[in-house]
Amino acid sequence: MPELPEVETVRRGLQPIMEGAHIVSVELRRPDLRFPFPKGFAERLKGQEIIALGRRAKYLLIHLETADVVLCHLGMSGSFRVDREDDEQETPGTFHHPRSKAEKHDHAVFHLTAGDGRSLRVIYNDPRRFGFMLLHDEGRLDSHPLLASLGTEPTGNALDGALLSNCLRDKRTPLKAALLDQRLIAGLGNIYVCEALWRARLSPKRSAESIVAKRATSDRCERLAIAIRAVIAEAITAGGSSLRDYVKTDGTLGYFQHAFNVYSREGQECARDDCDGTVRRIAQGGRSTFYCPNCQR
Secondary structure (H helix, E strand, C coil): CCCHHHHHHHHHHHHHHHCCCEEEEEEECCCECCCECCCCHHHHHCCCEEEEEEEECCEEEEEECCCEEEEEECCCCCEEEEEECCCCCCCCCCCECCCCCCHHHEEEEEEEECCCCCEEEEEEECCCCCCEEEEEEHHHHHHCCCCCCCCECCCCCCCCHHHHHHHHCCCCCEHHHHHCCCCCECCCCHHHHHHHHHHCCCCCCCEHHHHCCCCCCCHHHHHHHHHHHHHHHHHHHHCCECCCCCCCCCCECCEHHHHCCCCCCCCCECCCCCCCCECEEEEECCEEEEECCCCCC
């Protein structure tokens, strides 16, 4: 499933195309994705200007002039692609990852007029149909059931050692499981938690509360906060990680997978120069966890 850096990459790819554009029409080729499209979805969007594209955790937010917001989730295999109706162009990029362009998986087509008058199509393709699009009032967006309980974003200085200490105090669950709790930190997923724990030299198996100091902010919490912010920032810069169905909006691969230190490296030598350990894979909560038992304690 696309994680926060992938969704942020999609947002940045669509932003210069969609912001300021007017929606001529929305073509829905089926009545539902994971959930049914909202009643009157296409009619409510027709003629509206797209004011801004935002993101909250793993959700893409399309803000409209009427203060409605389209809340999008890519699910397992959802992707957007941009087609110019007046000038067919080759998809740019040096590396190309096979993705579905089959028309049978094009479930929603946004027909747009850009600010410079160009006609564009933004197409949502989703073979597995685990993604969805919902509508909500902008003024009450923070109270939406999918957003109301989300924790702090891992993309800014708000996530520091002190905040992590408060989040993890008295949490007896494994550290990795606590970091995947979206109520604590919003948008963190399996890949980047594995990578951040490796950078912080912390075992995913240890209890979350064990890295919290009784009084002051612990060195472990500070190291982990720095590692999380760095991993997310680097992944966004690299365009995310191209695993399975994920590609950027221009059809090119994300590159962060080339920088994995532990994820999907089971049986390989630890990437740390001062460690002679071997990466191990275990199952936690039904997901694969990759870590080095030699240097992650």
